[in-house]
Amino acid sequence: MFEALSYDFVQNALIAGILVSLASGIIGSLIVVNRMVFLAGGIAHTAYGGIGIAVFFGLPMFLGASIFAVLSALIIASITLKDKDRMDTFIGLMWAVGMALGVVLIDLTPGYQADFMSYLFGSILAVSSSDLWFMGGLLVIILFIMTFWYRDILAVSYDSEYANLRGINVRFFYTLILVLSALTVVVAIKVVGLILVIALLTIPVYIAEKLSNTLYVMMILSGIFSSIFTIIGLWFSYQYEIASGASIILVSAVTLFLFLGLGRIFRRIR
Amino acid sequence: MCIIDIKNLSFSYKKQKVLDNINLCVKERDFLAIIGPNGGGKSTLLKLILGINSVKEGSIKTFGEKPHKNLQKIGYVPQNTNVNTDFPIKIIEVVLMGHIGTKRPLFGYAQEEKRCALGALAQVGMEKFANEKIGSLSGGQRQRVMIARALCAHPKVLILDEPTASIDVDGQKQIYELLKELNSYITIIVVSHDLSFIMQYATTVVHINKTLSFHGLSKDNFSENNINQCTNKFCEVNLFQKLKTIKGDSNV
Numbered sequence: 175m176f177e178a179l180s181y182d183f184v185q186n187a188l189i190a191g192i193l194v195s196l197a198s199g200i201i202g203s204l205i206v207v208n209r210m211v212f213l214a215g216g217i218a219h220t221a222y223g224g225i226g227i228a229v230f231f232g233l234p235m236f237l238g239a240s241i242f243a244v245l246s247a248l249i250i251a252s253i254t255l256k257d258k259d260r261m262d263t264f265i266g267l268m269w270a271v272g273m274a275l276g277v278v279l280i281d282l283t284p285g286y287q288a289d290f291m292s293y294l295f296g297s298i299l300a301v302s303s304s305d306l307w308f309m310g311g312l313l314v315i316i317l318f319i320m321t322f323w324y325r326d327i328l329a330v331s332y333d334s335e336y337a338n339l340r341g342i343n344v345r346f347f348y349t350l351i352l353v354l355s356a357l358t359v360v361v362a363i364k365v366v367g368l369i370l371v372i373a374l375l376t377i378p379v380y381i382a383e384k385l386s387n388t389l390y391v392m393m394i395l396s397g398i399f400s401s402i403f404t405i406i407g408l409w410f411s412y413q414y415e416i417a418s419g420a421s422i423i424l425v426s427a428v429t430l431f432l433f434l435g436l437g438r439i440f441r442r443i444r
Numbered sequence: 445m446c447i448i449d450i451k452n453l454s455f456s457y458k459k460q461k462v463l464d465n466i467n468l469c470v471k472e473r474d475f476l477a478i479i480g481p482n483g484g485g486k487s488t489l490l491k492l493i494l495g496i497n498s499v500k501e502g503s504i505k506t507f508g509e510k511p512h513k514n515l516q517k518i519g520y521v522p523q524n525t526n527v528n529t530d531f532p533i534k535i536i537e538v539v540l541m542g543h544i545g546t547k548r549p550l551f552g553y554a555q556e557e558k559r560c561a562l563g564a565l566a567q568v569g570m571e572k573f574a575n576e577k578i579g580s581l582s583g584g585q586r587q588r589v590m591i592a593r594a595l596c597a598h599p600k601v602l603i604l605d606e607p608t609a610s611i612d613v614d615g616q617k618q619i620y621e622l623l624k625e626l627n628s629y630i631t632i633i634v635v636s637h638d639l640s641f642i643m644q645y646a647t648t649v650v651h652i653n654k655t656l657s658f659h660g661l662s663k664d665n666f667s668e669n670n671i672n673q674c675t676n677k678f679c680e681v682n683l684f685q686k687l688k689t690i691k692g693d694s695n696v
Contacts, residue, residue: 207528207532322550322551324551325540325548325553326544331531333522333527333541336520336522337541338496339515339520340515340544341515341545342544387534387575387576387577388532388534388537388577389532389533391532
């Protein structure tokens with residue numbers, strides 16, 4: 175096992191796993207407490223259209239996916255702030271159209287079918303050092319925003335009506351949370367793939383929520399849990415030659431069930 | 445002097461008129477109760493006073509200025525405090541939200557803000573719970589926390605939208621006792637259906653159903669035992685009939 179750590183791609187995979195875990199721990203917490211899980215799913219699948227565009231025009235994957243994901247986040251934000259009643263319809267629609275666009279564009283690109291699966295289920299072992307810079311940069315931005323606007327984001331998430339009344343720009347912060355979610359989803363796609371993104375953004379967060387009585391503790395715990403799941407998942411993936419993304423998600427899911435089961439037993443005993 | 449002065453106020457959503465020619469003067473240390481049917485315009489009036497909706501016809505002045513200029517002087521306790529009860533947030537953090545809009549440190553909370561929040565919690569008798577999760581409280585306790593949050597900004601007026609809507613009878617009484625205490629130095633405006641409590645605590649009652657009828661209520665007009673006994677909605681009908689007869693008598 176330890177000789178594996180001498181390979182560059184394994185080191186990159188571990189660093190990427192931890193960077194993305196910390197980002198998704200923070201943003202996943204915001205997504206869960208704001209009940210935006212479905213929105214994040216919509217953004218993840220819409221981002222596939224961006225991947226298609228990037229592949230078709232020969233652009234970097236992160237660039238294409240990010241621009242597309244941020245655009246879809248902005249559209250979703252404006253829809254949810256304006257017409258809440260039909261937002262699930264719109265998001266479902268964007269979800270499907272984004273995927274369709276991605277599939278068609280990748281089909282039209284000669285000789286590219288090989289990579290199709292890697293976007294759906296992740297390719298953490300193929301992380302380059304420029305990818306790492308992108309992930310690190312995003313984490314720094316997230317940490318910066320959380321440090322200085324934590325109070326506003328907390329107020330908007332907990333009680334947007336009151337926050338609005340006290341003069342916080344609720345629309346701005348709501349949109350900001352969605353845009354950060356979009357960027358986090360894009361880097362998480364590299365690690366676990368867009369189909370499994372939702373699991374990475376919710377399973378560690380769900381466990382952390384049960385153990386914390388305040389939002390920032392929840393964010394930190396989520397990041398730690400997520401990192402641990404990613405490292406263990408990677409180890410299984412390396413040891414048994416199985417897909418890394420799926421392996422990470424299964425490790426998380428098994429932990430979640432153990433956690434819930436043990437919680438029940440403890441409550442019985444009491 | 446009126447600290448909230450409403451003159452010839454009318455308001456419509458699209459084409460439907462919700463408020464028609466409202467005139468109201470709230471004086472310092474009043475305990476004003478606003479009653480009226482659902483959809484009668486009570487919440488709209490609050491939104492106008494709080495500057496959420498802007499005034500188009502007539503005028504509202506709070507402390508002699510337009511409503512949005514004096515938001516810091518008005519504390520607000522929203523109607524539904526049962527939203528987001530699973531949210532991972534400590535009670536002290538909820539109260540600290542009351543400081544929003546004032547000067548603050550670059551990050552985190554200032555010691556002074558924390559002290560102030562604890563003071564507000566003490567005022568509503570909830571300081572023991574400062575570090576508990578909000579979800580661990582009962583409806584009545586949560587309502588107290590929301591009042592503490594509003595008090596945190598040192599308001600001159602406290603506006604509560606149906607503060608006892610989802611609280612058991614004991615809890616309701618406690619909330620009104622607390623409001624009475626606060627009323628010794630703060631003006632209270634409360635939208636409510638709890639007529640039995642309003643009779644005991646409010647100094648002024650207005651009834652809003654598109655138009656406003658103003659009633660200087662003295663307890664003599666209501667035999668208390670009559671009102672106290674009823675706790676359901678039928679009460680309201682009785683009260684309105686009584687109000688009508690008073691109105692007829694005194695030509696208010």
